[in-house]
Amino acid sequence: MSHEDIIKSLFEETIAGNGPAVLDLTRQGLAEGMSASDLLFEALIPALEEVGARFERGDYFVPEMLIAGKAMSGALEVLRPLLADTGAESIGTFVMGTVKGDVHDIGKNLVNIMLEGAGFTVIDLGVQVAPEKFVNAIKEHQPTIVGMSAFLTTTMPMFKQNIHEITKAGLREQVIIMVGGAPVTQEYADVVGADGYAADASTAVRRAKELIEKRKADAAATGAAL
Protein backbone atom coordinates (compact mmCIF):
# COMPACT_ATOMS: atom_id res chain seq x y z
CA MET A 1 0.00 0.00 0.00
CA SER A 2 1.37 3.42 -0.88
CA HIS A 3 1.48 6.05 1.84
CA GLU A 4 -1.24 7.89 0.01
CA ASP A 5 -3.46 4.78 0.02
CA ILE A 6 -2.90 4.30 3.74
CA ILE A 7 -3.92 7.88 4.46
CA LYS A 8 -6.99 7.50 2.27
CA SER A 9 -8.04 4.16 3.80
CA LEU A 10 -7.39 5.40 7.33
CA PHE A 11 -9.56 8.44 6.62
CA GLU A 12 -12.37 6.29 5.23
CA GLU A 13 -12.24 3.59 7.90
CA THR A 14 -12.30 6.21 10.66
CA ILE A 15 -15.40 7.80 9.15
CA ALA A 16 -16.95 4.32 8.99
CA GLY A 17 -16.02 3.71 12.65
CA ASN A 18 -14.15 0.51 11.83
CA GLY A 19 -11.93 0.27 14.92
CA PRO A 20 -9.88 -2.84 14.03
CA ALA A 21 -9.14 -1.54 10.51
CA VAL A 22 -8.15 1.88 11.89
CA LEU A 23 -5.76 0.25 14.31
CA ASP A 24 -4.27 -2.02 11.60
CA LEU A 25 -3.78 0.85 9.18
CA THR A 26 -2.18 2.99 11.87
CA ARG A 27 0.30 0.23 12.72
CA GLN A 28 0.91 -0.50 9.04
CA GLY A 29 1.59 3.16 8.34
CA LEU A 30 4.10 3.35 11.17
CA ALA A 31 5.76 0.09 10.05
CA GLU A 32 6.16 1.58 6.59
CA GLY A 33 7.94 4.59 7.99
CA MET A 34 5.10 7.13 8.06
CA SER A 35 5.18 9.64 10.90
CA ALA A 36 2.66 9.62 13.71
CA SER A 37 1.81 13.24 13.08
CA ASP A 38 1.10 12.61 9.37
CA LEU A 39 -1.30 9.81 10.28
CA LEU A 40 -2.95 12.05 12.84
CA PHE A 41 -3.15 15.31 10.93
CA GLU A 42 -3.72 13.97 7.44
CA ALA A 43 -6.13 11.12 8.17
CA LEU A 44 -7.57 10.89 11.68
CA ILE A 45 -8.27 14.55 12.36
CA PRO A 46 -9.77 15.29 8.92
CA ALA A 47 -11.91 12.14 9.33
CA LEU A 48 -13.30 13.30 12.67
CA GLU A 49 -13.92 16.75 11.20
CA GLU A 50 -15.93 15.09 8.44
CA VAL A 51 -17.86 12.99 10.98
CA GLY A 52 -18.65 16.15 12.96
CA ALA A 53 -19.80 17.96 9.83
CA ARG A 54 -22.08 15.06 8.88
CA PHE A 55 -23.51 14.99 12.41
CA GLU A 56 -24.13 18.72 12.31
CA ARG A 57 -25.94 18.39 8.97
CA GLY A 58 -28.10 15.58 10.37
CA ASP A 59 -26.57 12.99 8.02
CA TYR A 60 -24.83 11.13 10.83
CA PHE A 61 -26.36 9.90 14.09
CA VAL A 62 -25.13 9.50 17.66
CA PRO A 63 -23.99 5.84 17.41
CA GLU A 64 -22.00 6.60 14.25
CA MET A 65 -20.25 9.49 15.93
CA LEU A 66 -19.50 7.46 19.06
CA ILE A 67 -18.06 4.55 17.12
CA ALA A 68 -15.91 6.83 14.94
CA GLY A 69 -14.62 8.48 18.12
CA LYS A 70 -13.84 5.07 19.57
CA ALA A 71 -11.98 4.04 16.43
CA MET A 72 -9.90 7.20 16.61
CA SER A 73 -9.15 6.74 20.32
CA GLY A 74 -7.78 3.27 19.59
CA ALA A 75 -5.36 4.73 17.04
CA LEU A 76 -4.44 7.60 19.35
CA GLU A 77 -3.30 5.16 22.02
CA VAL A 78 -0.72 3.86 19.60
CA LEU A 79 0.24 7.30 18.33
CA ARG A 80 0.29 9.30 21.55
CA PRO A 81 3.66 8.08 22.90
CA LEU A 82 5.23 8.63 19.48
CA LEU A 83 3.74 12.10 19.21
CA ALA A 84 5.14 12.96 22.62
CA ASP A 85 8.59 11.72 21.52
CA THR A 86 8.63 13.84 18.39
CA GLY A 87 7.35 16.87 20.29
CA ALA A 88 4.29 17.23 18.04
CA GLU A 89 2.21 19.55 20.10
CA SER A 90 -1.37 19.08 21.12
CA ILE A 91 -3.29 22.31 20.55
CA GLY A 92 -4.21 22.29 24.23
CA THR A 93 -5.26 20.16 27.16
CA PHE A 94 -8.98 20.11 27.89
CA VAL A 95 -10.21 18.87 31.26
CA MET A 96 -13.84 17.84 30.96
CA GLY A 97 -16.53 16.66 33.36
CA THR A 98 -20.26 16.45 34.06
CA VAL A 99 -20.98 18.38 37.26
CA LYS A 100 -21.81 16.89 40.66
CA GLY A 101 -25.39 15.63 40.93
CA ASP A 102 -25.61 14.95 37.20
CA VAL A 103 -25.09 11.63 35.45
CA HIS A 104 -25.75 12.69 31.84
CA ASP A 105 -22.75 11.97 29.66
CA ILE A 106 -23.73 11.56 26.00
CA GLY A 107 -23.33 15.24 25.12
CA LYS A 108 -20.07 15.48 27.04
CA ASN A 109 -18.71 12.40 25.26
CA LEU A 110 -19.61 13.82 21.86
CA VAL A 111 -17.76 17.03 22.70
CA ASN A 112 -14.75 14.98 23.86
CA ILE A 113 -14.69 13.12 20.56
CA MET A 114 -14.77 16.33 18.56
CA LEU A 115 -12.07 17.89 20.73
CA GLU A 116 -9.77 14.90 20.35
CA GLY A 117 -10.56 14.93 16.68
CA ALA A 118 -9.42 18.53 16.54
CA GLY A 119 -6.10 17.77 18.21
CA PHE A 120 -6.83 18.55 21.86
CA THR A 121 -5.60 16.30 24.63
CA VAL A 122 -8.78 15.49 26.55
CA ILE A 123 -8.80 14.50 30.22
CA ASP A 124 -12.29 13.18 30.92
CA LEU A 125 -13.19 13.26 34.62
CA GLY A 126 -16.49 11.46 33.95
CA VAL A 127 -19.85 12.29 35.57
CA GLN A 128 -20.72 13.53 39.08
CA VAL A 129 -17.50 15.56 39.22
CA ALA A 130 -17.26 17.44 42.51
CA PRO A 131 -15.68 20.95 42.66
CA GLU A 132 -12.53 19.72 44.42
CA LYS A 133 -12.04 17.18 41.66
CA PHE A 134 -12.01 19.95 39.05
CA VAL A 135 -9.54 21.88 41.21
CA ASN A 136 -7.24 18.87 41.62
CA ALA A 137 -7.39 18.08 37.91
CA ILE A 138 -6.31 21.64 37.08
CA LYS A 139 -3.35 21.31 39.42
CA GLU A 140 -2.41 17.90 38.06
CA HIS A 141 -2.93 18.38 34.31
CA GLN A 142 -2.40 22.15 33.89
CA PRO A 143 -5.10 22.35 31.21
CA THR A 144 -5.69 25.30 28.89
CA ILE A 145 -9.44 24.83 29.16
CA VAL A 146 -11.84 23.32 31.68
CA GLY A 147 -15.21 22.19 30.33
CA MET A 148 -18.26 21.56 32.50
CA SER A 149 -21.45 19.88 31.38
CA ALA A 150 -24.88 19.92 33.08
CA PHE A 151 -28.17 18.56 31.80
CA LEU A 152 -30.54 19.64 34.57
CA THR A 153 -31.71 23.04 35.73
CA THR A 154 -30.87 21.92 39.28
CA THR A 155 -27.31 20.88 38.51
CA MET A 156 -26.48 23.97 36.42
CA PRO A 157 -25.78 26.03 39.57
CA MET A 158 -22.77 23.75 40.10
CA PHE A 159 -21.02 25.76 37.35
CA LYS A 160 -20.97 28.73 39.64
CA GLN A 161 -19.83 26.71 42.61
CA ASN A 162 -17.07 25.04 40.59
CA ILE A 163 -15.85 28.39 39.29
CA HIS A 164 -15.94 29.75 42.83
CA GLU A 165 -13.79 26.86 44.10
CA ILE A 166 -11.37 27.21 41.18
CA THR A 167 -11.06 30.94 41.92
CA LYS A 168 -10.58 30.28 45.63
CA ALA A 169 -7.75 27.87 44.81
CA GLY A 170 -6.09 30.69 42.87
CA LEU A 171 -6.38 28.86 39.56
CA ARG A 172 -9.03 30.92 37.78
CA GLU A 173 -6.60 33.09 35.80
CA GLN A 174 -4.71 30.15 34.35
CA VAL A 175 -7.67 28.37 32.73
CA ILE A 176 -10.37 29.15 30.22
CA ILE A 177 -13.73 27.83 31.47
CA MET A 178 -16.39 26.61 29.07
CA VAL A 179 -19.86 25.35 29.98
CA GLY A 180 -22.55 23.49 28.07
CA GLY A 181 -25.52 21.11 28.26
CA ALA A 182 -29.13 20.99 27.10
CA PRO A 183 -30.64 23.71 29.35
CA VAL A 184 -27.56 25.98 29.29
CA THR A 185 -27.63 29.27 27.37
CA GLN A 186 -25.08 31.99 26.61
CA GLU A 187 -26.92 34.19 29.07
CA TYR A 188 -26.54 31.58 31.80
CA ALA A 189 -22.87 31.10 30.97
CA ASP A 190 -22.36 34.85 31.40
CA VAL A 191 -24.22 34.90 34.71
CA VAL A 192 -22.04 32.18 36.24
CA GLY A 193 -18.86 33.79 34.98
CA ALA A 194 -17.75 31.25 32.39
CA ASP A 195 -15.51 32.32 29.50
CA GLY A 196 -17.37 30.42 26.83
CA TYR A 197 -20.49 28.47 25.91
CA ALA A 198 -21.44 26.38 22.90
CA ALA A 199 -24.74 24.82 21.93
CA ASP A 200 -23.30 21.73 20.23
CA ALA A 201 -20.12 19.68 19.85
CA SER A 202 -18.82 21.26 16.64
CA THR A 203 -19.41 24.77 17.93
CA ALA A 204 -17.66 23.82 21.16
CA VAL A 205 -14.48 22.99 19.24
CA ARG A 206 -14.62 26.22 17.23
CA ARG A 207 -15.28 28.23 20.36
CA ALA A 208 -12.44 26.49 22.24
CA LYS A 209 -9.98 27.38 19.47
CA GLU A 210 -11.23 30.99 19.37
CA LEU A 211 -10.87 31.35 23.11
CA ILE A 212 -7.31 30.04 23.00
CA GLU A 213 -6.44 32.45 20.17
CA LYS A 214 -8.01 35.32 22.06
CA ARG A 215 -6.05 34.49 25.18
CA LYS A 216 -2.81 34.37 23.16
CA ALA A 217 -3.63 37.72 21.56
CA ASP A 218 -4.46 39.25 24.95
CA ALA A 219 -1.23 37.89 26.42
CA ALA A 220 0.73 39.29 23.48
CA ALA A 221 -0.97 42.68 23.90
CA THR A 222 -0.20 42.72 27.62
CA GLY A 223 3.37 41.67 26.89
CA ALA A 224 3.75 44.46 24.33
CA ALA A 225 2.40 47.01 26.78
CA LEU A 226 4.91 46.07 29.44
Place this chain on the structure above:
Amino acid sequence: MHTVISSPTRTVTIGSDQPFCIIGERINPTGRKKFQEQLRAGDLSMIAVDVEQQVAGGADVLDVNMGVPLTDEAELMRKAVVMVQSITDLPLCLDSSVIDALEAGLQVYQGKALVNSITAEDERADAVLPLVKRYGAAIIALTNDEFGIPMDPQERLAMCEKLMSLCERHGVPLEDLVIDPLCMTVGADSEAGKVLFETIHLIKEKHGLNMTIGASNISFGLPNRHAANAAFLPMAMQAGLTSAVMDARTEGIVTAVRAADLMLGNDAWGANWIARFRAKQAAEAAANA
Protein backbone atom coordinates in the same frame (compact mmCIF):
# COMPACT_ATOMS: atom_id res chain seq x y z
CA MET B 1 -50.72 -3.20 43.10
CA HIS B 2 -52.81 -0.19 42.09
CA THR B 3 -51.52 3.37 42.08
CA VAL B 4 -54.44 5.76 41.98
CA ILE B 5 -54.10 9.40 41.00
CA SER B 6 -56.88 11.87 40.39
CA SER B 7 -58.26 15.28 39.56
CA PRO B 8 -61.55 16.46 41.13
CA THR B 9 -63.57 14.69 38.41
CA ARG B 10 -61.36 11.92 37.07
CA THR B 11 -59.45 8.98 38.51
CA VAL B 12 -56.65 7.11 36.79
CA THR B 13 -55.53 3.72 38.07
CA ILE B 14 -52.07 2.44 37.21
CA GLY B 15 -51.63 -1.32 37.48
CA SER B 16 -50.63 -4.44 35.59
CA ASP B 17 -54.30 -5.35 35.07
CA GLN B 18 -55.14 -1.87 33.77
CA PRO B 19 -54.73 -0.19 30.39
CA PHE B 20 -51.25 1.32 30.19
CA CYS B 21 -51.06 4.79 31.72
CA ILE B 22 -49.89 7.29 29.11
CA ILE B 23 -48.37 10.37 30.73
CA GLY B 24 -48.00 13.08 28.08
CA GLU B 25 -44.46 14.51 28.12
CA ARG B 26 -45.00 17.66 26.08
CA ILE B 27 -45.47 20.39 28.71
CA ASN B 28 -41.72 20.75 29.18
CA PRO B 29 -39.57 23.67 28.00
CA THR B 30 -36.33 21.63 27.71
CA GLY B 31 -35.13 21.97 24.13
CA ARG B 32 -38.04 24.30 23.19
CA LYS B 33 -36.45 27.70 22.82
CA LYS B 34 -39.57 29.68 21.97
CA PHE B 35 -41.57 28.11 24.79
CA GLN B 36 -38.73 28.97 27.20
CA GLU B 37 -38.75 32.59 26.11
CA GLN B 38 -42.52 32.77 26.50
CA LEU B 39 -42.42 31.26 29.98
CA ARG B 40 -39.65 33.62 30.98
CA ALA B 41 -41.87 36.49 29.87
CA GLY B 42 -44.75 35.05 31.90
CA ASP B 43 -46.68 33.92 28.82
CA LEU B 44 -48.20 30.48 29.47
CA SER B 45 -50.47 30.38 26.41
CA MET B 46 -48.48 27.64 24.67
CA ILE B 47 -49.46 25.25 27.44
CA ALA B 48 -53.08 25.32 26.28
CA VAL B 49 -51.99 24.06 22.85
CA ASP B 50 -49.90 21.30 24.43
CA VAL B 51 -52.83 20.23 26.61
CA GLU B 52 -55.26 20.13 23.72
CA GLN B 53 -52.97 18.08 21.47
CA GLN B 54 -52.15 15.55 24.16
CA VAL B 55 -55.75 15.14 25.26
CA ALA B 56 -56.73 14.62 21.63
CA GLY B 57 -53.85 12.17 21.21
CA GLY B 58 -55.04 9.96 24.05
CA ALA B 59 -53.01 10.92 27.12
CA ASP B 60 -54.29 9.66 30.50
CA VAL B 61 -52.16 11.99 32.64
CA LEU B 62 -50.17 15.12 31.76
CA ASP B 63 -46.65 15.79 32.95
CA VAL B 64 -46.01 19.45 33.85
CA ASN B 65 -42.38 20.59 33.85
CA MET B 66 -41.48 24.27 34.12
CA GLY B 67 -37.70 23.91 34.18
CA VAL B 68 -36.55 27.23 32.75
CA PRO B 69 -33.17 28.42 34.05
CA LEU B 70 -32.99 31.80 35.78
CA THR B 71 -36.70 31.97 36.51
CA ASP B 72 -38.84 31.50 39.58
CA GLU B 73 -39.69 27.90 38.78
CA ALA B 74 -41.98 27.54 41.80
CA GLU B 75 -44.12 30.45 40.65
CA LEU B 76 -44.25 29.13 37.10
CA MET B 77 -45.26 25.69 38.36
CA ARG B 78 -48.00 27.16 40.51
CA LYS B 79 -49.45 29.11 37.59
CA ALA B 80 -49.12 26.20 35.16
CA VAL B 81 -50.90 23.74 37.46
CA VAL B 82 -53.82 26.12 38.01
CA MET B 83 -54.04 26.82 34.30
CA VAL B 84 -53.85 23.19 33.16
CA GLN B 85 -56.46 22.13 35.70
CA SER B 86 -58.76 24.86 34.42
CA ILE B 87 -58.73 23.38 30.91
CA THR B 88 -58.55 19.62 31.42
CA ASP B 89 -59.66 17.13 34.03
CA LEU B 90 -56.74 14.75 33.39
CA PRO B 91 -54.69 14.18 36.54
CA LEU B 92 -51.23 15.74 36.52
CA CYS B 93 -47.67 14.64 37.09
CA LEU B 94 -45.73 17.49 38.72
CA ASP B 95 -42.22 17.29 37.35
CA SER B 96 -39.32 19.28 38.73
CA SER B 97 -35.85 18.84 40.11
CA VAL B 98 -36.51 21.93 42.25
CA ILE B 99 -38.16 20.97 45.52
CA ASP B 100 -39.81 24.37 46.02
CA ALA B 101 -41.45 24.02 42.62
CA LEU B 102 -42.86 20.62 43.56
CA GLU B 103 -44.27 22.04 46.76
CA ALA B 104 -45.74 25.06 44.96
CA GLY B 105 -47.45 22.72 42.51
CA LEU B 106 -48.76 20.44 45.25
CA GLN B 107 -50.17 23.40 47.18
CA VAL B 108 -52.50 24.39 44.36
CA TYR B 109 -53.14 20.97 42.80
CA GLN B 110 -56.67 19.68 43.20
CA GLY B 111 -56.81 15.91 43.60
CA LYS B 112 -54.08 13.33 44.07
CA ALA B 113 -51.00 14.22 42.05
CA LEU B 114 -48.09 12.15 40.84
CA VAL B 115 -44.75 13.75 41.77
CA ASN B 116 -41.74 13.39 39.45
CA SER B 117 -39.29 12.52 41.04
CA ILE B 118 -36.79 11.32 43.63
CA THR B 119 -33.74 9.09 43.29
CA ALA B 120 -32.17 6.70 45.81
CA GLU B 121 -30.20 9.66 47.20
CA ASP B 122 -31.17 10.12 50.84
CA GLU B 123 -30.93 13.90 50.86
CA ARG B 124 -33.48 14.46 48.12
CA ALA B 125 -35.77 11.65 49.25
CA ASP B 126 -35.78 13.06 52.80
CA ALA B 127 -36.85 16.44 51.44
CA VAL B 128 -39.46 15.28 48.92
CA LEU B 129 -41.14 12.29 50.59
CA PRO B 130 -42.52 14.34 53.52
CA LEU B 131 -44.23 16.55 50.92
CA VAL B 132 -45.60 13.51 49.12
CA LYS B 133 -46.93 12.26 52.43
CA ARG B 134 -48.37 15.63 53.53
CA TYR B 135 -50.22 16.22 50.28
CA GLY B 136 -51.23 12.57 49.83
CA ALA B 137 -49.55 12.33 46.44
CA ALA B 138 -47.83 9.46 44.65
CA ILE B 139 -44.13 9.53 43.78
CA ILE B 140 -41.97 8.48 40.84
CA ALA B 141 -38.60 7.19 42.05
CA LEU B 142 -35.55 6.64 39.84
CA THR B 143 -33.24 3.68 40.34
CA ASN B 144 -30.01 5.65 40.51
CA ASP B 145 -28.17 7.47 43.28
CA GLU B 146 -25.39 10.02 43.68
CA PHE B 147 -22.86 7.49 42.41
CA GLY B 148 -24.52 6.98 39.05
CA ILE B 149 -26.77 4.68 37.07
CA PRO B 150 -26.02 0.97 37.47
CA MET B 151 -25.96 -0.96 34.19
CA ASP B 152 -26.64 -4.26 35.97
CA PRO B 153 -30.34 -5.15 36.44
CA GLN B 154 -29.65 -6.67 39.88
CA GLU B 155 -28.08 -3.42 41.05
CA ARG B 156 -31.06 -1.45 39.78
CA LEU B 157 -33.28 -3.87 41.69
CA ALA B 158 -31.22 -3.09 44.80
CA MET B 159 -31.84 0.64 44.17
CA CYS B 160 -35.56 -0.13 43.90
CA GLU B 161 -35.41 -1.86 47.27
CA LYS B 162 -33.65 1.11 48.79
CA LEU B 163 -36.42 3.34 47.44
CA MET B 164 -39.01 1.04 49.01
CA SER B 165 -37.35 1.39 52.40
CA LEU B 166 -37.11 5.18 51.99
CA CYS B 167 -40.87 5.26 51.35
CA GLU B 168 -41.47 3.04 54.35
CA ARG B 169 -39.37 5.33 56.53
CA HIS B 170 -41.47 8.32 55.48
CA GLY B 171 -44.82 6.53 55.71
CA VAL B 172 -45.52 6.58 51.98
CA PRO B 173 -47.36 3.36 51.05
CA LEU B 174 -45.90 1.20 48.28
CA GLU B 175 -49.09 1.72 46.28
CA ASP B 176 -48.01 5.32 45.94
CA LEU B 177 -44.51 4.44 44.74
CA VAL B 178 -43.96 4.26 40.98
CA ILE B 179 -40.46 3.06 40.14
CA ASP B 180 -38.60 4.52 37.17
CA PRO B 181 -36.14 1.78 36.12
CA LEU B 182 -34.36 4.30 33.83
CA CYS B 183 -34.68 4.31 30.09
CA MET B 184 -31.41 5.20 28.36
CA THR B 185 -30.79 5.45 24.66
CA VAL B 186 -29.81 2.47 22.56
CA GLY B 187 -28.07 5.12 20.45
CA ALA B 188 -25.22 5.25 22.96
CA ASP B 189 -25.32 1.72 24.35
CA SER B 190 -26.76 -1.18 22.39
CA GLU B 191 -27.44 -3.07 25.63
CA ALA B 192 -29.58 -0.27 27.12
CA GLY B 193 -32.89 -1.82 26.01
CA LYS B 194 -32.00 -5.30 27.21
CA VAL B 195 -30.86 -4.06 30.61
CA LEU B 196 -34.09 -2.10 30.99
CA PHE B 197 -36.36 -5.02 30.06
CA GLU B 198 -34.55 -7.29 32.51
CA THR B 199 -34.81 -4.67 35.25
CA ILE B 200 -38.53 -4.19 34.66
CA HIS B 201 -39.06 -7.94 34.70
CA LEU B 202 -37.10 -8.37 37.95
CA ILE B 203 -38.96 -5.59 39.77
CA LYS B 204 -42.31 -6.87 38.60
CA GLU B 205 -41.58 -10.47 39.63
CA LYS B 206 -40.04 -9.62 42.97
CA HIS B 207 -42.14 -6.67 44.17
CA GLY B 208 -45.03 -6.18 41.72
CA LEU B 209 -44.60 -2.42 41.85
CA ASN B 210 -45.88 0.00 39.26
CA MET B 211 -43.25 1.39 36.93
CA THR B 212 -42.91 4.30 34.54
CA ILE B 213 -40.07 5.54 32.32
CA GLY B 214 -39.17 8.49 30.12
CA ALA B 215 -39.86 6.39 27.04
CA SER B 216 -38.66 8.79 24.34
CA ASN B 217 -35.10 8.53 25.68
CA ILE B 218 -34.81 5.08 24.12
CA SER B 219 -34.27 6.51 20.62
CA PHE B 220 -32.27 9.66 21.45
CA GLY B 221 -29.67 10.41 18.77
CA LEU B 222 -31.27 8.11 16.20
CA PRO B 223 -33.35 8.70 13.07
CA ASN B 224 -36.98 7.59 12.65
CA ARG B 225 -37.63 7.86 16.36
CA HIS B 226 -41.40 7.44 16.19
CA ALA B 227 -41.14 3.96 14.71
CA ALA B 228 -38.49 2.95 17.25
CA ASN B 229 -40.59 4.28 20.13
CA ALA B 230 -43.71 2.51 18.85
CA ALA B 231 -41.87 -0.84 18.74
CA PHE B 232 -40.21 -0.29 22.09
CA LEU B 233 -43.22 0.46 24.30
CA PRO B 234 -45.11 -2.81 23.73
CA MET B 235 -41.89 -4.71 24.52
CA ALA B 236 -41.48 -2.81 27.78
CA MET B 237 -45.16 -3.44 28.57
CA GLN B 238 -44.69 -7.15 28.02
CA ALA B 239 -41.79 -7.04 30.51
CA GLY B 240 -44.08 -5.41 33.10
CA LEU B 241 -44.01 -1.65 32.56
CA THR B 242 -47.35 -0.10 33.58
CA SER B 243 -46.89 3.55 32.59
CA ALA B 244 -44.63 5.90 30.64
CA VAL B 245 -43.94 9.58 30.35
CA MET B 246 -44.09 9.65 26.56
CA ASP B 247 -45.07 11.23 23.29
CA ALA B 248 -48.89 11.26 23.42
CA ARG B 249 -49.27 13.33 20.25
CA THR B 250 -47.94 10.83 17.72
CA GLU B 251 -50.73 8.53 16.66
CA GLY B 252 -48.52 5.57 15.76
CA ILE B 253 -46.99 5.43 19.22
CA VAL B 254 -50.26 5.73 21.15
CA THR B 255 -51.88 3.17 18.86
CA ALA B 256 -49.02 0.73 19.47
CA VAL B 257 -49.58 1.07 23.23
CA ARG B 258 -53.32 0.53 22.93
CA ALA B 259 -52.76 -2.50 20.70
CA ALA B 260 -50.41 -3.91 23.36
CA ASP B 261 -53.13 -3.33 26.01
CA LEU B 262 -55.41 -5.47 23.89
CA MET B 263 -52.82 -8.25 23.44
CA LEU B 264 -51.96 -8.27 27.16
CA GLY B 265 -55.59 -8.74 28.20
CA ASN B 266 -56.08 -5.23 29.54
CA ASP B 267 -58.79 -4.17 27.12
CA ALA B 268 -61.83 -6.40 27.71
CA TRP B 269 -63.70 -7.21 24.50
CA GLY B 270 -61.49 -4.71 22.69
CA ALA B 271 -63.77 -1.93 23.88
CA ASN B 272 -61.03 0.72 24.06
CA TRP B 273 -59.52 -0.41 20.79
CA ILE B 274 -62.88 -0.20 19.01
CA ALA B 275 -63.78 3.10 20.66
CA ARG B 276 -60.47 4.58 19.47
CA PHE B 277 -61.19 3.41 15.93
CA ARG B 278 -64.70 4.90 15.99
CA ALA B 279 -63.43 8.20 17.36
CA LYS B 280 -60.96 8.39 14.52
CA GLN B 281 -63.67 7.54 11.98
CA ALA B 282 -65.90 10.25 13.40
CA ALA B 283 -63.08 12.80 13.37
CA GLU B 284 -62.33 11.98 9.72
CA ALA B 285 -65.99 12.21 8.79
CA ALA B 286 -66.25 15.57 10.52
CA ALA B 287 -63.14 16.79 8.73
CA ASN B 288 -64.55 15.74 5.36
CA ALA B 289 -68.04 17.11 5.96
